[in-house]
Amino acid sequence: MKITPEMVDYISELSRLRLSDSEREKMTGELEQILAYMDVLNGIDTDGVEPVSHIFPIKNVLRDDVVEASFDRAELLRNASWADTETFLVPKAVD
């Protein structure tokens, strides 16, 4: 699998990361090396094998729909670097 700097740019954008030119170059090489190693999986026949996301058969875990106490708003907002008394604050996102 050939990894190009443009592919690294694309996944960086999806990941909301901005790499410096030197890191972009380094990451291109490293990802190519890591993915080349992962190609070993192509040597194993998985035709007809079901993908397994949960290792144990877990059924839906439900609880009764009972109102429970939630967290205190002020306590939750305390960890934000920008908030007023009611909500988290962010730069304007829609004009």
Added chain:
Amino acid sequence: MKELLDLTALQLGAAIKKGEVSIEEATRAALEAVEANQKLNSFITRTGEQALEQAKALQVNAKTAASPLYGVPMAIKDNICTKGVKTTCASKILGDFAPPYDATVTERLATAGAVSLGKLNMDEFAMGSTTETSFYGPTRNPWDTERVPGGSSGGAAAAVASRSCWYAIGSDTGGSIRQPASYCGVTGVKGTYGAVSRYGLIAYASSLDQIGPLARDAADCAAVLDTICGQDPRDGTSLAFQGSLLDGLTGDVRGLKLGIPADCFGDGLDAEVRRAVLSVAGALKARGAELVEFSFPVMRYVVPTYYILAAAEASSNLSRFDGVKYGWRAEDFEDLTDLYCKTRTQGFGAEVRRRILLGTFVLSSGYYDAYYKKALQVKGLVKEAFDEAFCKCDLMLTPVAPTTAPRLGESLSDPLQMYLSDIYTVSVNLAGLPGLSMPCGFDAAGMPVGAQLIGPALAEPRVLNAAYAFQLDTSWHKRSPAGKEAHG
């Protein structure tokens, strides 16, 4: 005071119950040890004052307490939420985050009367095998401070090994309890997936993460697991796992079929490590276990499968860190996207950025089937391979890592090489099985070697009992770095 620190957690718990030692005395001894071992950098946050207050408050019920670990000081890996106590995941991006809630594990430990000394260093977001990717600087191995303690629960392993606390709570996504336990000469257990609630564990790869103990021996690990295991309505993947592990330790392994997968003892394994690990087979055989050898070719595929799945889940889990609701936030941003990008780029370290990018790639359109879906299919084959193996044997014996602890700086220069060193541990997470690491010898440089015991799902009693049997006959687990010279 040294003698007090040399007790196991259960011995200390018993001494506290009998009134031979006060909880405050034990806590002060631990805090002094933490101070004396500061150069190891095992702690990110120390909560000494709170610990002493807790110790005094707990003393009232010391004689009537139910838990065998009541009053025993311990410490918690810094990716497990502790209400009001800074929890960083060893990352810049979490800043001074003080969780508004306790993890279920933290709650259960508090209910059992544990005294917390603070929060332990780790690889950033548990991504790494050396504890060198921590924003708070690397932890050092107490057996040789020029070497790494392993990772990602390196602070936990170093703290237990250096006798700075009686046990520690770590987490294991691909070996992060077992490998540092091996490098530092302590015993560590990752339970069956779901045995311990993950509520309040900051997620790395949710389908693989498990919380577990690192301690001086198998009996201590059993007691800690008894305390923290069991179903939790706040973690839908938690199992109705009863525990009672401590009571099940008999040391009787007669008739136990111990599997030796040949593919785990082949090329790439250090000769001294091989010899030490195989000595476990000899010791258990002498107690009446039967040895079964077989091939286990699926080993070839476990590292790529693990890294695809773990990176994919990490890229999704870590998207929540954006500088808005908690943690550190970059300055001088132009708009919302710029805020996200600057915070994440400057807030995450290089290894975390690498895994996020790798995970994003394997999940991206056009590559999803070739990598992510393929890895999920191979995960199914890994599970089948273990199912077949456990038709032939009751437990498997393998190394924990191919070598003893490497020197600081040796691993990070080559990420792929570092990933490959996880070969013996990651398969256990992929299959959701219980795995234990215990000291089984030392190499010529005096560094500890660990052996891994793997059991079928929910066979924790069997895994712990075999380790307990081995530790009845050997004293590797009793050695401490302070006595290294004396042992030669």
